[in-house]
Amino acid sequence: MNAKKWAASLLKNSSFILLLSIALGLAFPGPVEVTKGLITPALMLMMAFS
């Protein structure tokens, strides 16, 4: 599997995304002030695509 496919499969892996977001949220919470306003649009995006 080449690097591109490997990266794509990681981005589709929900468990990886969960762990990554938890790790980043705990280690680098700075940008949450920016992403705070994106929660509702993000949920809308998820609902629309799911």
Add this chain to the structure above:
Amino acid sequence: MPAIIFVFTSQTGISLSYLVQISLSLILLPALASRAVARIPINPVLPINLGFFLVTYTVIGLNHGALWQGSATVAAIALACTFANALRTGSRPSVSFRRPGRDRLFHSPHIHKTALSLNKGRARLKGRYCLSIKDDLAYLKSIRIFIGLSVFIFGLTTVVGYYAAAVDPELASNWTKELEMLKWILDQPPILIMMIIFLKNLLASAMAMLLGLGLGLIPLLVVTSNGFLLGIVGYATVQKAGWIFLAAGILPHGIIELPVVLISIAIGFRLGYLLALTLAKEKADLSGEIRMAFHFLVRYVAPLLFLAAAIETFITPIAISVVT
């Protein structure tokens, strides 16, 4: 349901207009947008995961201080248990739980056929599928790993909560503040108290069960927070009045309520696991499983929680008065 939501949200200071606004944003608009979005030639997993990342990152980031201070251990253990079990069950799919030769209900040994594939060829009454108690027991047996997982996490977080309260009383008082918000219930007449307890437990169980679709995060949150809270309250009660008082206050209704809630949580974990399988392009009858969850909610969870609420309102106080 809107009335129930209004009753509980009005206690937390959330206005009805905000609730309507959020419902429109998160239900009506996405439902309308989904028609157009379905035509976009893009893998839906990517935007879903992007949204999932943003929401999880923000929620964790906003609460990282609290998480570092104490709950991180609980969350880490619970998450580790969840993923360890998911990996284990993922590598060895559930096998059929009926004897060979009989009709297989929920699972095939090789693919993740679930739940209401059980309905194929089954009798229908007034358009509804007829499930016997035997079928329901077979379903429970098929999700025994998730039941074990929810019991294990609940037990573990209860023990952690008990010792956390012993070590850090300030942490315990912060958690019990949440309970003080519910003191208004005690001022109501007994019948209303019973109905409020019933509706609150039913709402929590239904949420843990059906919102398990969010990859099992909500049931994980429900089981860890309830276990931790029980541990903290248990410690405070034991210190004040002893183990017998605690048993009298919990056992009469808890003997029904706890298994029902833990099974609801287990079904939630199961739905989350199946959603993960679906996202990974595995075959899984997610809609059938959701119908099975509804079936359990209506047939068992709601009546048993009603019984537990009646016991909690009318019998538990008698048990407490006997031991005091």
